[in-house]
Amino acid sequence: xxxxxxxxxxxxxxxxxxxxSFALNSRPGVAPETRARILRVARDIGWTPSSRAxxxxxxxxxxxxxxxxxxxxxxxADPFFPSFIAGLESVLSERGYALLLQVVANDDxxxxxxxxxxxxxxxxGVFLTDLFxxxxxxxxxxxLGLPAVVIGPALGDGIWPAVGVDDAPGIIGAVEHLVALGxxxxxxxxxxxxxxxxxxxxxxxxxxxxxAGLAPGPSIEADFxxxxxxxxxxxxxxxxxxxxxxxxxxxLMAMAGMSLAQSRGLDxxxxxxxxxxxxxxxxxHLQPSLTTVSTxxxxxxxxxxxxxxxxxxxxxxxxxxxxxxQLVVRNSTGPxxxxxxxxxxxxxxxxxxxxxxxxxxxx
Amino acid sequence: xxxxxxxxxxxxxxxxxxxxSFALNSRPGVAPETRARILRVARDIGWTPSSRAxxxxxxxxxxxxxxxxxxxxxxxADPFFPSFIAGLESVLSERGYALLLQVVANDDxxxxxxxxxxxxxxxxGVFLTDLFxxxxxxxxxxxLGLPAVVIGPALGDGIWPAVGVDDAPGIIGAVEHLVALGxxxxxxxxxxxxxxxxxxxxxxxxxxxxxAGLAPGPSIEADFxxxxxxxxxxxxxxxxxxxxxxxxxxxLMAMAGMSLAQSRGLDxxxxxxxxxxxxxxxxxHLQPSLTTVSTxxxxxxxxxxxxxxxxxxxxxxxxxxxxxxQLVVRNSTGPxxxxxxxxxxxxxxxxxxxxxxxxxxxx
DNA sequence: AGCACCACCTAAACCGGTTTAGGTGAGCTT
DNA sequence: AAGCTCACCTAAACCGGTTTAGGTGGTGCT
Numbered sequence: 077x078x079x080x081x082x083x084x085x086x087x088x089x090x091x092x093x094x095x096x097s098f099a100l101n102s103r104p105g106v107a108p109e110t111r112a113r114i115l116r117v118a119r120d121i122g123w124t125p126s127s128r129a130x131x132x133x134x135x136x137x138x139x140x141x142x143x144x145x146x147x148x149x150x151x152x153a154d155p156f157f158p159s160f161i162a163g164l165e166s167v168l169s170e171r172g173y174a175l176l177l178q179v180v181a182n183d184d185x186x187x188x189x190x191x192x193x194x195x196x197x198x199x200x201g202v203f204l205t206d207l208f209x210x211x212x213x214x215x216x217x218x219x220l221g222l223p224a225v226v227i228g229p230a231l232g233d234g235i236w237p238a239v240g241v242d243d244a245p246g247i248i249g250a251v252e253h254l255v256a257l258g259x260x261x262x263x264x265x266x267x268x269x270x271x272x273x274x275x276x277x278x279x280x281x282x283x284x285x286x287x288a289g290l291a292p293g294p295s296i297e298a299d300f301x302x303x304x305x306x307x308x309x310x311x312x313x314x315x316x317x318x319x320x321x322x323x324x325x326x327x328l329m330a331m332a333g334m335s336l337a338q339s340r341g342l343d344x345x346x347x348x349x350x351x352x353x354x355x356x357x358x359x360x361h362l363q364p365s366l367t368t369v370s371t372x373x374x375x376x377x378x379x380x381x382x383x384x385x386x387x388x389x390x391x392x393x394x395x396x397x398x399x400x401x402q403l404v405v406r407n408s409t410g411p412x413x414x415x416x417x418x419x420x421x422x423x424x425x426x427x428x429x430x431x432x433x434x435x436x437x438x439x
Numbered sequence: 440x441x442x443x444x445x446x447x448x449x450x451x452x453x454x455x456x457x458x459x460s461f462a463l464n465s466r467p468g469v470a471p472e473t474r475a476r477i478l479r480v481a482r483d484i485g486w487t488p489s490s491r492a493x494x495x496x497x498x499x500x501x502x503x504x505x506x507x508x509x510x511x512x513x514x515x516a517d518p519f520f521p522s523f524i525a526g527l528e529s530v531l532s533e534r535g536y537a538l539l540l541q542v543v544a545n546d547d548x549x550x551x552x553x554x555x556x557x558x559x560x561x562x563x564g565v566f567l568t569d570l571f572x573x574x575x576x577x578x579x580x581x582x583l584g585l586p587a588v589v590i591g592p593a594l595g596d597g598i599w600p601a602v603g604v605d606d607a608p609g610i611i612g613a614v615e616h617l618v619a620l621g622x623x624x625x626x627x628x629x630x631x632x633x634x635x636x637x638x639x640x641x642x643x644x645x646x647x648x649x650x651a652g653l654a655p656g657p658s659i660e661a662d663f664x665x666x667x668x669x670x671x672x673x674x675x676x677x678x679x680x681x682x683x684x685x686x687x688x689x690x691l692m693a694m695a696g697m698s699l700a701q702s703r704g705l706d707x708x709x710x711x712x713x714x715x716x717x718x719x720x721x722x723x724h725l726q727p728s729l730t731t732v733s734t735x736x737x738x739x740x741x742x743x744x745x746x747x748x749x750x751x752x753x754x755x756x757x758x759x760x761x762x763x764x765q766l767v768v769r770n771s772t773g774p775x776x777x778x779x780x781x782x783x784x785x786x787x788x789x790x791x792x793x794x795x796x797x798x799x800x801x802x
Numbered sequence: 803a804g805c806a807c808c809a810c811c812t813a814a815a816c817c818g819g820t821t822t823a824g825g826t827g828a829g830c831t832t
Numbered sequence: 833a834a835g836c837t838c839a840c841c842t843a844a845a846c847c848g849g850t851t852t853a854g855g856t857g858g859t860g861c862t
Contacts, residue, residue: 473810473811
């Protein structure tokens with residue numbers, strides 16, 4: 077029963093409610109021993125300031141919002157959010173902030189959602205996720221005067237700070253790993269080019285090929301869903317010269333692609349090497365286990381939360397260093413088949429079955 | 440800029456602020472035309488009531504909480520929450536409620552989290568998830584006077600209403616499906632028995648075996664993680680008489696189990712049939728695609744939200760019907776191998792087999 | 803005409819904090 | 833001894849709504 081108010085504390089401590097407020101927020105003007113007494117009384121009777129009342133008087137919501145603009149079914153398969161939210165929470169809660177969640181269909185471009193949050197004064201700032209290349213949201217929020225932090229690669233418009241793990245090192249790592257295994261014909265299944273993280277991973281991929289001195293391989297745009305990953309893989313394998321390795325923009329598409337390849341009788345990694353991105357829990361337990369790129373999503377969430385709170389408090393931004401994405405090499409990648417290595421025009425036909433000599437999962 | 444207050448509206452409409460409040464909340468005592476004028480003015484100048492102020496004066500937080508008590512990495516692999524949250528949101532937002540999220544490590548048994556939420560007056564009610572068999576939380580919340588709705592199978596203590604999809608029909612469907620395919624030695628990889636949904640799926644499983652007239656098959660307790668699913672599968676396959684089919688308590692464990700079986704050279708479903716539970720997005724795209732149990736999680740979320748709001752408003756509970764879980768037959772289940780059929784002595788009686796008749800995945 | 807009644811609206815209290823403007827007394831100047 | 837400063841504390845305004853207790857004027861009844 078939070079029937080207790082600051083008045084009860086004031087009365088019990090024999091001071092005015094103003095004094096209690098001062099003591100609680102450790103502001104000057106209260107004698108040390110009085111402060112101690114007030115705090116002790118407050119603790120003894122078990123009083124916690126009402127954040128409702130606080131929010132009203134400080135004209136702050138003491139909450140920040142995370143608006144997720146995706147169709148819920150796509151969402152379900154994304155391992156990103158739960159961990160990310162855990163990271164956010166760990167910072168927010170110790171600062172007395174709450175996290176408000178909103179999931180909206182992404183076809184309404186969620187403008188009304190933000191408007192409502194800010195109109196109703198529910199949040200002091202928001203995290204922006206799943207940004208499109210020409211997304212109206214940053215400008216909208218600037219206009220509304222609501223602080224925001226962009227999650228993901230920087231947008232380049234400089235309106236809001238971006239907090240993200242650079243996609244490039246991970247993708248480059250994957251490409252270099254494949255090149256080292258002898259692959260020279262590497263395909264890519266990308267996320268939507270219209271979305272910033274789809275775009276940036278795509279960029280990272282072509283940059284990495286360039287660095288490796290390889291010709292640009294075939295790249296197919298998908299939408300991060302299993303369905304689209306399978307379809308894209310089908311297209312790549314149907315090419316006159318199918319790639320010997322495929323770099324996927326996320327694990328889900330990679331899994332779907334791997335299954336599709338296997339259903340066609342290809343052996344992974346003997347006939348086709350595959351890399352994912354995310355390092356989902358299941359990745360290590362697939363057959364073969366999936367070589368993928370791992371990022372510390374929890375730390376990412378922590379960083380984003382810190383940044384947003386700084387922005388809200390108009391504090392100077394601190395340097396936030398995120399650990400770079402790291403390639404985790406497992407068993408879905410292997411040396412290119414000798415008969416396919418460096419081939420130019422020869423097409424490789426599918427092999428029926430290659431069961432047997434298969435590297436076992438470590439563990 | 441939400442600088443606008445109810446006073447601005449009152450002034451512009453030439454009435455008192457009380458009148459504006461009455462008009463807005465459609466309470467009697469305002470002439471129809473006056474009400475219309477007030478609402479028009481409010482809309483014209485673009486005013487939305489501040490939920491901060493509202494929350495303080497109505498002594499309600501106008502928000503509900505979802506405390507997720509799991510290690511974040513386990514969380515990531517669970518497709519449940521995002522969809523569930525989407526369902527919650529769709530009901531909450533239209534009622535002007537916000538959803539507060541909190542992710543806590545589950546080792547602190549999250550008591551402090553709830554306490555804080557209620558002490559600070561941040562929420563009017565909470566959803567309880569991942570309940571343990573002897574969970575202290577329902578009682579704690581009752582003591583704190585904070586309405587709650589249990590997500591999942593009913594706990595039987597009757598303190599709070601439970602909203603959940605009955606696990607039994609899905610599991611029973613899976614078992615019957617396997618029995619129809621000729622399996623008589625069916626294993627189970629369960630969730631933690633200490634958790635209600637682990638427990639209930641386990642119960643459903645043994646109940647289904649009983650119904651089918653089969654002896655209780657081997658059951659191994661796991662923890663819903665991929666890692667544990669693989670380990671449990673290993674144990675089952677290492678039995679003197681390994682089961683010809685395994686029913687898993689979730690997709691993640693089923694996937695890990697399937698991969699493990701394949702890495703041992705087993706063919707799914709020829710040598711081993713496998714069923715999951717959840718119907719995650721990837722399930723349909725595995726090789727072979729996974730036979731699993733699908734529940735309408737979004738609708739579930741909607742139902743839970745409705746129920747909690749009713750509880751908060753102390754309205755009479757309405758009947759909430761959730762569509763039952765449904766078995767989705769795909770390719771990870773098939774007829775038992777003839778040489779293995781009925782080989783166990785413990786079999787009580789066999790049901791006729793329905794070979795070949797497999798519903799194909801739609802798409 | 804006088805009165806009760808009702809519909810409509812206003813003024814002010816209230817929710818529980820924060821914050822500002824004062825007030826009080828001790829200690830120090832002059 | 834009067835005056836000043838300063839540290840400490842109190843009273844009251846304030847945040848922006850809701851809600852209660854009145855107030856006003858018009859209508860119906862006798």
